[in-house]
Amino acid sequence: GDSVTQMEGPVTLSEEAFLTINCTYTATGYPSLFWYVQYPGEGLQLLLKATKADDKGSNKGFEATYRKETTSFHLEKGSVQVSDSAVYFCALSDRNKLSFGAGTTVTVRA
Amino acid sequence: DTAVSQTPKYLVTQMGNDKSIKCEQNLGHDTMYWYKQDSKKFLKIMFSYNNKELIINETVPNRFSPKSPDKAHLNLHINSLELGDSAVYFCASSQEVRARRGETQYFGPGTRLLVL
Numbered sequence: 001g002d003s004v005t006q007m008e009g010p011v012t013l014s015e016e017a018f019l020t021i022n023c024t025y026t027a028t029g030y031p032s033l034f035w036y037v038q039y040p041g042e043g044l045q046l047l048l049k050a051t052k053a054d055d056k057g058s059n060k061g062f063e064a065t066y067r068k069e070t071t072s073f074h075l076e077k078g079s080v081q082v083s084d085s086a087v088y089f090c091a092l093s094d095r096n097k098l099s100f101g102a103g104t105t106v107t108v109r110a
Numbered sequence: 111d112t113a114v115s116q117t118p119k120y121l122v123t124q125m126g127n128d129k130s131i132k133c134e135q136n137l138g139h140d141t142m143y144w145y146k147q148d149s150k151k152f153l154k155i156m157f158s159y160n161n162k163e164l165i166i167n168e169t170v171p172n173r174f175s176p177k178s179p180d181k182a183h184l185n186l187h188i189n190s191l192e193l194g195d196s197a198v199y200f201c202a203s204s205q206e207v208r209a210r211r212g213e214t215q216y217f218g219p220g221t222r223l224l225v226l
Contacts (some may be wrong), residue, residue: 032212038151043114043217044201051212087151093212095165098143100153 002027006090006101013080013108021063021075021104023090031092033057033066033073038103040086047075047088080108114218115138116201123191131186131221133201141165142184143207143215144176147198159184160206186193188197191225 007022026029035057037046043072048057052067062077085108090101114135123129135142143166144156157176158166164176173189188195201218 034212034214036217043219044153045217046204046214048175049212049214089153093215097158098215099155103151103153105151 002092002094002099004090004092004099004101009102010030010105010107015082016079017109018081019077019106021088023026023075023101024089025071025075025092027092027094031094033050034093035064035075035087037093044089080109080110084108112204114201116218116221118221122220122226124226125191125193127191128189129191129226130197133184133218135203136183137203137216139203139205140181141204143202144186145200145202180212193225196223196225202222
């Protein structure tokens, strides 16, 4: 079945540091790929997505590129802020059924 | 003007009780979902409804029964609650367009269920 593996946390960074969270997937079809973010005490929000190979999703300074050859969708941000502290989930969707990775907790210190 | 809302936000109850969680979306979406998030933050889909029809039913105990009175509502009823049911339950919705892939799912704020 479809599955997502993402880098385990927790990850602790200083403000303005570079963030990367690795995500790889296994799928039988041609899934769409997502990054969702969950701020403390809240529900999930879509951060960015890509629906086909070589697409790049971007939002709020975050980027991820759909790499079919390496089955990856790594999340990056060049300069993190304290407000980026959250849990980040990589997910894939096949026919609207979302399969999530285990989540990576990111803490950014001032 | 909340897009996906859930009630209650917190639910503390005794083992063996029956409880319901309500979900409503005002986005005009066709498809609604229930997810369970465990204490380690792992998220797993439980059910999905499209236009009041059940389309995804993962391996969930039959003590859990979703009910969709109309396409804007998807409620979750849980019978004979057990300690292991303690989790955060998220409702979500999306617009299902069969010719299009990758529709975004919009999540509610979650219901934190604690079974004592």
